[in-house]
Amino acid sequence: MVQLEISIGGLRLKNPVMTASGTFGHGTEFAELYDINRLGAVVTKTITPLPRAGNPPPRVAETPSGMLNAVGLQNGGLEEFLKNKAPFLRRLKTTVVVSISAGGPAEFADMALAVETSGCAAALELNLSCPNVLHGAVKNMISQDCGAIEAVVSAVKRKCGLAAIAKLSPNVTDITKTALAAQNAGADAVCLINTLPAMSVDLKTRKPRLANITGGLSGPAIKPVALKLVWDAVRALEIPVIACGGITTAEDALEFILCGATAVEVGTANLTNPFAAPEILSGMERWLRENNIAVLGELRGKLIA
Amino acid sequence: MRNWNCKLLSNRKIADGVWLAAFDAPKIAAAAKPGQFVHMRVPGGEHILRRPFSIHRVDGNTIKVLYRVVGAATFALSALKAGTMLDILGPLGRGFPAINSGRVILLAGGMGVAPLVFLAQKLGKKRGLTVILGAKSSSGVLCAAGFRETGARVIACTEDGSKGKQCLVTVLLENELAQTGGKTTVCACGPNLMLKRAAAVCAQFKTPCYVSLEERMACGIGVCLCCPVPTVAGYKSACKDGPVFNALEVAWSNLK
Numbered sequence: 008m009v010q011l012e013i014s015i016g017g018l019r020l021k022n023p024v025m026t027a028s029g030t031f032g033h034g035t036e037f038a039e040l041y042d043i044n045r046l047g048a049v050v051t052k053t054i055t056p057l058p059r060a061g062n063p064p065p066r067v068a069e070t071p072s073g074m075l076n077a078v079g080l081q082n083g084g085l086e087e088f089l090k091n092k093a094p095f096l097r098r099l100k101t102t103v104v105v106s107i108s109a110g111g112p113a114e115f116a117d118m119a120l121a122v123e124t125s126g127c128a129a130a131l132e133l134n135l136s137c138p139n140v141l142h143g144a145v146k147n148m149i150s151q152d153c154g155a156i157e158a159v160v161s162a163v164k165r166k167c168g169l170a171a172i173a174k175l176s177p178n179v180t181d182i183t184k185t186a187l188a189a190q191n192a193g194a195d196a197v198c199l200i201n202t203l204p205a206m207s208v209d210l211k212t213r214k215p216r217l218a219n220i221t222g223g224l225s226g227p228a229i230k231p232v233a234l235k236l237v238w239d240a241v242r243a244l245e246i247p248v249i250a251c252g253g254i255t256t257a258e259d260a261l262e263f264i265l266c267g268a269t270a271v272e273v274g275t276a277n278l279t280n281p282f283a284a285p286e287i288l289s290g291m292e293r294w295l296r297e298n299n300i301a302v303l304g305e306l307r308g309k310l311i312a
Numbered sequence: 313m314r315n316w317n318c319k320l321l322s323n324r325k326i327a328d329g330v331w332l333a334a335f336d337a338p339k340i341a342a343a344a345k346p347g348q349f350v351h352m353r354v355p356g357g358e359h360i361l362r363r364p365f366s367i368h369r370v371d372g373n374t375i376k377v378l379y380r381v382v383g384a385a386t387f388a389l390s391a392l393k394a395g396t397m398l399d400i401l402g403p404l405g406r407g408f409p410a411i412n413s414g415r416v417i418l419l420a421g422g423m424g425v426a427p428l429v430f431l432a433q434k435l436g437k438k439r440g441l442t443v444i445l446g447a448k449s450s451s452g453v454l455c456a457a458g459f460r461e462t463g464a465r466v467i468a469c470t471e472d473g474s475k476g477k478q479c480l481v482t483v484l485l486e487n488e489l490a491q492t493g494g495k496t497t498v499c500a501c502g503p504n505l506m507l508k509r510a511a512a513v514c515a516q517f518k519t520p521c522y523v524s525l526e527e528r529m530a531c532g533i534g535v536c537l538c539c540p541v542p543t544v545a546g547y548k549s550a551c552k553d554g555p556v557f558n559a560l561e562v563a564w565s566n567l568k
Contacts, residue, residue: 032535036552052535060546064568065528067538071358074530081537081547226360278531279353279360281401 009295010302013047013269015247016170016195018129020047020102020270023303024260024288027251027274028053028106028132028174029078033092034099037277041285047270048102051092053134055108056118058084068207068216073228073253074275075207077219080108080137085121093127103127104172108134112162119167131169133159133194136176136201138223150176150201153188160192170195172249177229178204182236183243190246198249198272199240200233226275227253234266241267241308255283257290267308316340320396321374323389328451329381330423331390338373340402346431347407347499347524347556350377351532353399356388363389364529364551366427366501367403369458378426378454404532408522408556414495415440417488418464419481419510421502422447425455427524427555428501432462441465442488446481446502450474482509489517498522499556504567511559521559525550525567542566 011022025048031037034049043049061081068075083091088105096103105128109115115133122128135150149155156173163171173189175182177200186197202223207216215221233252241248247269254260255276263271276283291303300306318335326332340350344367351362363385369376381390392398408431416435418428425445435441441464447453449472459466468476469484477484481502489496496517500510501524514521527539527550534552541550542563548554 030531030536036533036535052537061537061540063542063566064540066540067361067528067530067536069359069361072360074361076530076536076538078537081540275360278536279362280399281531281533 009292009300010304011292013303015130015172015249015269018102018170018195022047022288023264023270024284024291025104025249025270025272026050026277026284027272028134030274030277033095035095037281040281044100045288046101046284048104048130049096049099050104050132050272051096051106052082053080053106053108053137054082054085054088054118055080056085056110056114058082058087063218065216065218066222068222070205070207070224071228073224073226074278075205075217075222075224076202077217077222079219085118089121089125093125096127102129104130104132106132106134106174108137112158115159116162116166119163119169119171123167123169128169130172130195131163131167132172132174132198133163134174134201135159136174138176138178138202138204138221148176148178150174150185151179153184156185156188157192160189160194164193172196172198174198174201176201177232177236177252182239186240186244186248190244194246196247196249196269197240197244198251199236200229200252203229203232225253227255229253230259234262237263237268238266238310254287255279257287257294260287260291261294261306264303264307265310267310269307316400317397318400320392320394320398322394323392325390327454330454331379331381332368333377333379333389334374335377335398335400336373337375337400340367340400341370341373341375344370344375344403344430345407346434347427348403348405349427349555350375350400350402351404351529352389352401354385354389355392355396355398357384359385361530362401362532364404364532366524366555367430368426369429369433378423380423401532405551405555406553408499408524411435411497414497415442415492417485417496417498418443418459419485419498419500419502420445421481421506422452423454424500424502424506424524426501428499429455429458431499432459432464436462442467444469444481444484444488446470446484446506448472480509481506482513485510486513489513489519500524507559508564508567511562511564514559522556523559523562524556525554525562
């Protein structure tokens with residue numbers, strides 16, 4: 008038996024395989040396919056205080072080894088979540104991480120408290136980095152602004168006792184600065200990376216392939232970018248780094264662990280293979296067993312470099 | 313629904329740019345309802361997403377898929393030889409409702425025949441079935457023989473007059489509905505503009521109309537929200553809430 012247990016901000020996860028927000032809904036569809044309680048954690052689709060219609064179609068385009076999306080955080084809002092999604096999540100026997108987004112620190116904190124009060128989550132993921140949702144006068148992502156990161160994280164931590172994971176954008180000059188901003192404001196972990204702002208063009212029609220013109224790039228194409236940023240962040244931080252970006256196989260996941268990640272989030276792979284997350288989990292166990300590693304921690308951060 | 317490893321039995325070109333693939337897929341064949349689709353991993357190339365295809369026919373343990381070669385993945389699919397194993401997820405989505413009484417008209421524009429042959433197979437001879445086929449020109453009028461096999465009356469039209477009457481399918485639909493009284497249900501698939509007109513014609517005659525809509529898709533199971541269809545109740549997902557919708561439910565003015 009391989010020891011896969013990990014801990015994030017006082018929270019114990021039975022294994023490091025988590026789902027990436029927005030690629031797993033609230034878990035109900037996947038629960039029809041396999042026992043999602045096997046996963047280390049389920050991270051739900053981002054919810055916002057009020058319902059959001061999302062962007063018009065087309066919302067998705069394919070690029071080499073990647074996928075571009077501009078869903079635009081379509082969701083039914085906090086009230087609908089508490090009424091229709093929270094009861095299912097409360098019954099799960101694995102760690103539930105609820106992803107939230109809001110306009111500013113006070114709204115984030117109110118959302119965090121409401122989710123905590125509902126008793127459906129063990130942790131929050133603060134979506135500070137959706138490229139389809141921009142904020143402020145300069146129209147950037149919260150995670151492109153260290154001051155905004157600190158304001159949101161500290162407001163949430165002041166008001167709510169749940170562990171808070173800051174999901175960060177790769178689109179910054181220096182990932183260690185934004186990651187440290189999250190850590191200094193009290194984040195229990197950071198998750199990186201969210202999608203890369205990107206676009207795709209159809210030369211024949213001379214139109215962008217997404218109605219929103221730009222979107223977020225994900226999938227195997229971005230894995231090398233994610234590896235580099237995780238590697239950078241791990242060496243600067245004391246809090247755990249959760250890796251996300253193109254993880255499709257157990258080997259992908261283990262490469263991130265080798266670079267120092269504490270856990271991994273499986274995203275686009277859930278969309279291309281609905282059994283990706285449990286397959287990655289069993290593949291990791293198998294690889295560790297075959298390589299005579301009894302505890303996952305023995306591999307963590309052991310990149311020979 | 314789940315994924316199955318299915319053997320490709322045959323894969324051949326049946327018209328200009330249009331291919332028909334058959335798979336040994338007993339579990340999907342047994343569960344499939346007309347209007348549902350399969351979500352296929354097409355091996356080869358740089359694409360990572362699955363491709364959705366309407367279930368075109370079910371014959372015993374075999375399911376058939378009719379597809380047009382439009383991009384890298386469908387090109388790769390057309391190159392696959394019999395014997396290749398494919399990862400197929402299905403059957404997925406909400407298909408056409410069960411139609412238990414009255415007459416049925418199927419309306420297809422071009423590749424819109426894809427889900428309707430299976431529907432005609434299921435409706436069978438007992439239902440007075442009329443199929444209206446339309447395309448830009450004669451080479452785009454597909455599957456007339458397949459529909460006739462089910463006992464359906466088939467009428468065709470083309471925009472250039474090279475086959476049947478020179479008109480749009482919705483003109484023939486209007487004629488049919490004007491001529492016949494009694495309960496009729498219309499099931500349609502084709503370009504959005506055609507479906508929009510069909511919905512308007514059916515509304516005028518107070519005839520129930522179900523449309524199979526297409527949208528770019530990623531997961532196919534309703535989690536990623538990449539395939540929104542504008543409805544009177546806001547966006548719904550083509551993959552899970554559809555691809556078949558009651559025409560009255562669709563917000564046609566928002567459908568591009």
